[in-house]
Amino acid sequence: xxxxxxxxxxxxxxxxxxxxxxxxxxxxxxxxxxxxxxxxxxxxxxxxxxxxxxxxxxxxxxxxxxxxxxxxxxxxxxxxxxxxxxxxxxxxxxxxxxxxxxxxxxxxxxxxxxxxxxxxxxxxxxxxxxxxxxxxxx
Amino acid sequence: xxxxxxxxxxxxxxxxxxxxxxxxxxxxxxxxxxxxxxxxxxxxxxxxxxxxxxxxxx
Numbered sequence: 439x440x441x442x443x444x445x446x447x448x449x450x451x452x453x454x455x456x457x458x459x460x461x462x463x464x465x466x467x468x469x470x471x472x473x474x475x476x477x478x479x480x481x482x483x484x485x486x487x488x489x490x491x492x493x494x495x496x497x498x499x500x501x502x503x504x505x506x507x508x509x510x511x512x513x514x515x516x517x518x519x520x521x522x523x524x525x526x527x528x529x530x531x532x533x534x535x536x537x538x539x540x541x542x543x544x545x546x547x548x549x550x551x552x553x554x555x556x557x558x559x560x561x562x563x564x565x566x567x568x569x570x571x572x573x574x575x576x
Numbered sequence: 577x578x579x580x581x582x583x584x585x586x587x588x589x590x591x592x593x594x595x596x597x598x599x600x601x602x603x604x605x606x607x608x609x610x611x612x613x614x615x616x617x618x619x620x621x622x623x624x625x626x627x628x629x630x631x632x633x634x
Contacts, residue, residue: 536625537616537617539614550618550631
């Protein structure tokens with residue numbers, strides 16, 4: 439039974455896995471988008487969102503917790519300044535995973551993880567989508 | 577070591593292989609560019625998924 443066994447080991451030792459996760463999360467928060475395999479993408483989501491939640495808390499303790507995980511001080515600062523403001527009205531779901539296809543070398547399924555971009559753009563798109571739906575229904 | 581006693585006929589060989597055929601992949605049509613694409617995956621020809629630009633193309 440796999441009850442209460444969250445997460446995947448990815449065939450790595452825990453230190454290797456943790457190091458990889460830290461690198462991936464730091465890169466994602468730095469560049470806002472990262473290309474990896476499907477499985478890793480899905481794992482990165484949860485940790486990256488936890489970092490943003492720490493950023494939204496904004497306390498000194500939260501900042502130290504984030505710095506203990508994120509490898510780049512500047513990136514951590516960005517989480518607390520930029521992302522906390524950007525996602526102030528959003529309760530979770532700061533990341534998006536889009537599957538893209540298969541890697542050439544080893545046929546591994548590849549996805550793109552990205553941070554959801556600005557609220558304004560999203561709302562504009564939502565409105566566009568809604569009006570399209572309305573047109574269809576009419 | 578045990579070895580096969582007699583050779584299998586063509587019929588037997590072909591019967592064995594009757595289940596070996598490869599299936600063609602299921603494909604969807606991209607709503608943006610009408611090219612075939614894999615379902616639940618971004619379209620690789622126009623780089624969009626669910627009406628959103630995902631992969632920078634061109």
